[in-house]
Amino acid sequence: MHREIKVGDNLKTLRKEKGWSLDKTAKATGVSKAMLGQIERGESSPTVAKLWQIASGFEVSFSSFITGTSNNELTSMFRDANELRREEYNTGFFVSLLFPFEQALGFEIFELTLAPNYQHESDPHNIGVTEHILCISGEMSVLFDDEWHTLRAGQAVRFNANQIHGYKNIGKENAVFHDVIHYPEK
Structure with a gap:
């Protein structure tokens, strides 16, 4: 799966969880409705700065846009x-x-x-x-x-x-x- 799609999927999921329209999301994040739609559809590849802007508007972590969901169960992890x-x-x-x-x-x-x-x-x-x-x-x-x-x-x-x-x-x-x-x- 391409990164744009995962970011877009995560953005769409988070927006739906909050019950936010694209308009409300645009107001909360300062990112245009058109750009948010392009990100959700995987048509636009946001920069780090744009992802931080969106994460701040949602009051969530940056990694919530670039990873899958966590079950919040703390287990040992090895990462490279x-x-x-x-x-x-x-x-x-x-x-x-x-x-x-x-x-x-x-x-x-x-x-x-x-x-x-x-x-x-x-x-x-x-x-x-x-x-x-x-x-x-x-x-x-x-x-x-x-x-x-x-x-x-x-x-x-x-x-x-x-x-x-x-x-x-x-x-x-x-x-x-x-x-x-x-x-x-x-």
């Missing part, structure tokens, strides 16, 4: 970032969803890879959402509190994600980092 890595969300920005969001835990974990000179900025997430960034290799900067902060391999930072924030590779090699995104209980 190399098998999960996808570049299809943005060229130069590789996303590996290591652990999808589970309500019982309240977080999701990504391994992200930025190509040299790649920069990604995100709109604010909902109040209470925090990100924990651990630089695994390379050299990168993280934007929060209106300032870029440098991280090298082994360094980590936590920040409130309800502000404009971003990541950029400031080295000559790929920058690889883990991003643990924690969502507050509703």
Whole structure:
């Protein structure tokens, strides 16, 4: 199954679960009704930024759009970032969803890879959402509190994600980092 169809299917399912029309979804997310319809039909491939915008409007995790549903039963899981890595969300920005969001835990974990000179900025997430960034290799900067902060391999930072924030590779090699995104209980 192509990613666009899974994202579209998940969007449609979530919209139906909430009882939202396309109009109401457009108002809640700030994404046009036409674009939402194209995503649901698999005719449009949303960027990471657009998916975050939609997830924030629904007040759900990012991974809820790119994974199947969870039965919320906590079991042991082994994951391999190399098998999960996808570049299809943005060229130069590789996303590996290591652990999808589970309500019982309240977080999701990504391994992200930025190509040299790649920069990604995100709109604010909902109040209470925090990100924990651990630089695994390379050299990168993280934007929060209106300032870029440098991280090298082994360094980590936590920040409130309800502000404009971003990541950029400031080295000559790929920058690889883990991003643990924690969502507050509703």
